Amino acid sequence: MALEALDQPTSSAAGGCASSGCGSSSDKLAHLPEHIRAKVHNHPCFSEDAHHHYARMHVAVAPACNIQCHYCNRKYDCSNESRPGVVSEVLTPEQAVAKTLAVAAEIPQMTVLGIAGPGDPLANPERTLATFRALTEKAPDIKLCVSTNGLALPELVDEICQHNIDHVTITINCVDPEIGAKIYPWIFWNNRRIKGVKAAQILIEQQQKGLQMLCDRGVLVKVNSVLIPGVNDEHLKEVSRVVKAKGAFLHNVMPLIAEPEHGTFYGLMGQRGPSNDELQALQEACAGDMAMMRHCRQCRADAVGMLGEDRGAEFTLEKIAAMDIDYAAAMQRRAEVHAAIEANRTAQQQQRNETFVPITSLKRSSKPKPAPLAAPPARIAVASSGGGVINVHFGHAREFLIYEAAGVGDRVDVRFLAARKVDLYCAGGDTCGDAEDALAKTIRTLAGCTAVLCSKIGIEPWDRLEAAGLVPNGEHAMEPIEDAVAAVYHELLAAGRLGVEDAADAPVALSA
Amino acid sequence: MAYRIIETCVNCWACEPLCPSNAIQAATPHFVIDARACTECDGAFADAQCASICPVEGAILDGAGVAVNPPGSLTGIPPERMAQAIAEIRAR
Known part of the structure; x- marks a missing residue:
């Protein structure tokens, strides 16, 4: 396949004007220090511009969870839905590594491998870390990411840092335990199931502690928040302030997805999700405090491809087993494709600056x-x-x-x-x-x-x-x-x- | 006496590493507890570990065959609401 087909060079003569060249900047990360921008430059989830050009994938190696959220149903097996926590098949670390290498060979725009579930990656530390260890060795050009509810984060921060993982996402829906009790019915903590406000209080403490520890160690932290109208909508402005003060660099306010057929508490109890306008209004309100992410697609825990697409069906275990992949050649090809993408991005940028x-x-x-x-x-x-x-x-x-x-x-x-x-x-x-x-x-x-x-x-x-x-x-x-x-x-x-x-x-x- | 995992298990692995007796194993179609090894965590923990992390109501039965986590106890969804929703969805 020609490189041009992957990331079309553009030669538009349109006399239009893009914000990057005149008017205020649309690059929401422009204010960040150079070393952070370098880390997110080709990360499709962390950089809005990068998401037009680069692909990512999640491997579902982490089925266990240590908390319950009211927007989640732990009967996660479904191939037709696209939302967080849903996967078609849980993989062993070995299967996940094979799948990652296959996808990275077939989709050379891929830059990022994330573990995001279908449970909590840090509630499955052995499976999650074994996957990262093997990939650090076999695909050193792929960035590693992990997404967590934060409960087990403080105890695992040092291991995360050892494994070359420099992007972590923590889902933080509240900093007030009274609000937390309306979102989290229980947590598993110190060998007990704990419910109510006390559970939310422990979770919030661990999230904030983990966030601080990661920031202290120079790990890039994005905070995800689920906007639940009537529960935490106004409160998310406070969340945004608090996590920014701790050092989170990007806040991603996502809409609640709740339908009765999902079998979740919110879905069955009639809790509605926000309208497009409500979501945008809240994102605007939080934007004054820190960089906001607006291109999130709330993807599945086994998503594959560009953010707006899911090519997971092309990479079932059966299909991967039939692929004949030259890993060294694939890494070389990725380097070439990424260079072509960067040349194209630079050209687009220069055009804007005309x-x-x-x-x-x-x-x-x-x-x-x-x-x-x-x-x-x-x-x-x-x-x-x-x-x-x-x-x-x-x-x-x-x-x-x-x-x-x-x-x-x-x-x-x-x-x-x-x-x-x-x-x-x-x-x-x-x-x-x-x-x-x-x-x-x-x-x-x-x-x-x-x-x-x-x-x-x-x-x-x-x-x-x-x-x-x-x-x-x-x-x-x-x-x-x-x-x-x-x-x-x-x-x-x-x-x-x-x-x-x-x-x-x-x-x-x-x-x- | 021993606990038992039944078919509503979603194979999430959460219980397996917690068992102090190594009585839980992955199996098809779902995880199983070795009744000879299970101690119900007696002497090891105040609460049975598998039943304390299991996210699925009704998936673990105690020695008397009673669900340790009965309907509504984990999700907060009242069983009658769940039954009504299932009926509505099936009627579509």
């Missing part, structure tokens, strides 16, 4: 027209499968990346807000009878957006999107996302679609 020429000035008459001082923001949805470019057909998009563009004079600030999953409405087969319903669902997913950017789109969905008040646009296929979003924002502004200019006065028609 002097900004407003697209409107290229297309409009020379008669100067004062731009509004601060044009209203618009949300623009993008279909992308990676590479940082618009490259997915509308009907094939499994998710949309939601960007917000806002203009200040001729400058446009583009920032990433969220990834929203959709049900595929076009399977290309005989399932088209349900297409109407699924398309309506997709349109609901895009609520609040003004335009949708994709590589191509069919006539029927085009009409339906327009009828729903959305502007479809397939004009920017293979262009860098931020440039295209900025360009479309200018078009929308000029066409009066953002409510500041008279449409009749706008010479730029929205091209089909």
Whole structure:
């Protein structure tokens, strides 16, 4: 396979403006010290930009857990759902190593191996550490990550540091035991099952102690929090302050996933998850305190591939056994692919830094027209499968990346807000009878957006999107996302679609 | 007297390393307790270890065949709510 096909070099001549080049930066990690940025530069979960280019995988070697969370059902075996804690098969450390090496050979964009469950990795220390030990030796170019509830963290911090693991995620939903008692029904601690406020108090103490110990040792810590409306929503602002003060470098506020069919306490008791707006509002409120992560896909404990995809089915134990892999050649190929990706990222970055020429000035008459001082923001949805470019057909998009563009004079600030999953409405087969319903669902997913950017789109969905008040646009296929979003924002502004200019006065028609 | 693991076990491994008598083994279709080796943790711990970490209600029975963790005791989900939800989901 040609390297270009993996991470398409871009040569867009669009005169758009991305935030990195003008306006405030969208690189939420820009304020971090150089040594931290170097560590997260190619980590798809820790760097929003990296997630367009690099892949990760989780190996499910850790089935045991030492606590119960109200959003988790320990009957975790399911192949059709995508959410944390769900896996298809639990692996032994040996199987996990074989799978990791196979995936790293087949998906050379892979940079990161994480252990995240389906239980708690640190409640399975032997299985987890055996996996890390073997991979440190056999795939030294792969970064190792672990995600934990934190209960067993203090006692294992030193071992974590010995095993070359420099990224740890702790799920911290509260720093107040009274709130914790509404989230955690029990913990297993010092050979006893402990319930209620006391259990939450012990868990919180261990989480905070473990966080401090990791930060003291220079390990990068991301904190995950599950936003549970009415339980810890307001409280998460306090959590954000506390964990930042301890030294966590990134806070990932994730929406509660709760449906009755999941069999969880929250799902069965009618606890709802947050709306997109509630999630974004809380992320904004916490963002003042520390870097926020918005591109998280809340993936399965055995996910494989780019963040928006799951290629786990290609790497079952049976299929791995049939693969013939040259590990040395695979590592060499990864190095080449990563170099090509970096060259492409550098090129995209340089393009953004070029002097900004407003697209409107290229297309409009020379008669100067004062731009509004601060044009209203618009949300623009993008279909992308990676590479940082618009490259997915509308009907094939499994998710949309939601960007917000806002203009200040001729400058446009583009920032990433969220990834929203959709049900595929076009399977290309005989399932088209349900297409109407699924398309309506997709349109609901895009609520609040003004335009949708994709590589191509069919006539029927085009009409339906327009009828729903959305502007479809397939004009920017293979262009860098931020440039295209900025360009479309200018078009929308000029066409009066953002409510500041008279449409009749706008010479730029929205091209089909 | 000995504890017993039944078919609702999810094979999560949590109990296996905790047993002071090494009475628990991975098996198919689910983990098993060797009744000859199990002491119910008598003399070793205040609470039976396997039943204290097991996340699945009803998966471990005591010597009298009674669930050590009865429905609702671990998840907090009232059994009648669980039954109602299962009925609703099956009726779809």
